[in-house]
Amino acid sequence: MTNEDIKKILEGVKDGNVDIDSAMDRLKDLPFEDLGYAKIDHHRGLRNGYPEVIYCQGKSIEHIKGIVEKMLLRENNILLTRANIDIYNAIKEITDDVEYHELARIVLVKKREIGTTDSKILVVTGGTSDIPVADEAYITAKVLGNSVDKLYDVGVAGIHRLLSHREKLDEANIIIVVAGMEGALASVVGGLVDKPVIAVPTSIGYGANFNGLAALLAMLNSCASGVGVVNIDNGFGAGYLASTINRQIEKNR
Known part of the structure; x- marks a missing residue:
């Protein structure tokens, strides 16, 4: 039940279209x-x-x-x-x-139409192997009503791929960076932009990656300012956090 649903119930009681017992019945599970x-x-x-x-x-x-x-x-x-x-x-x-x-x-x-914000979230990945976690972030942010874009496979092993898409970085209001291996991409993006960067370490990498722990620690130790970090493989958490930030941006537009 949303705020709008409860407002309609209360307005119905006020206008006499909904009796108190019916309203109580609809609200009893809160x-x-x-x-x-x-x-x-x-x-x-x-x-x-x-x-x-x-x-x-x-x-x-x-x-x-x-x-x-x-x-x-x-x-x-x-x-x-x-x-x-x-x-x-x-x-x-x-x-x-x-x-x-x-x-x-x-x-x-999907029971209701999903709107989209003017403010944009951008989801960036280091490699193609990071896409499942990135898609979790992308779909989550979309379902929560945000305008979301993707920029995949632009990791530091070929940094020119990222730099050729500076306009996408500039257009976004929040950037989610999903990367495994050493997780360096979050620091690179954080050093290029003036907006919040949400870093998502993934469990992708060779043995010393320790199932994402190496990327997590690298992101936590980022020398770029404005980088926040969620848990390993937590695309949902990143998408949700980005959405809450975006909602505040929309409120202040």
Whole structure:
């Protein structure tokens, strides 16, 4: 339930079109609904601006379906992360309004049209191997209503590829940099721009990369100012954070 939904209920009560008992019935599951195995945070959209996102890894398909069925009653878009094809097929059994983004491992149940911001988020990758994490960031930011662009495979091994796209860096309001190996791309981008850079280390790399730990530490130690770092392979977290920053930019336009 969004702020607009609650406003409509309250306006209906005020105008006499909705009786108090009906309004109470529609609001009774705020702030959460207890399913026994899950407590759905219906209040999150009011607090944070976006409804609860379902993290699928480790959950049973039946539990995921049960959560989605309850959330569908709110007529909101539903974002499921770390989802596989079996989860997508299971959700298709309960709604037709579903998309699967295989590389990003995201299932989207689309019940409302998604707007786009004037302010732009740019997702940049070091290499092609980083694309699954980058796509998770890209799709997340798109679903949350942002204008998002991509600039893939422009890592430091061929830095001219990045420098030939300076206009994309300049046009963006926030830049998400996704890179594995030594994670140097975040520092390079941070040194070229005057906007927030969100760095995402990936687990891509040879043995001494330590499944992304080397890239994480390099990004945390970046000498470029204005670089923030999320966890290893956390494309969703980067997309969500970029969206919250972008929302503040839009509010001040």
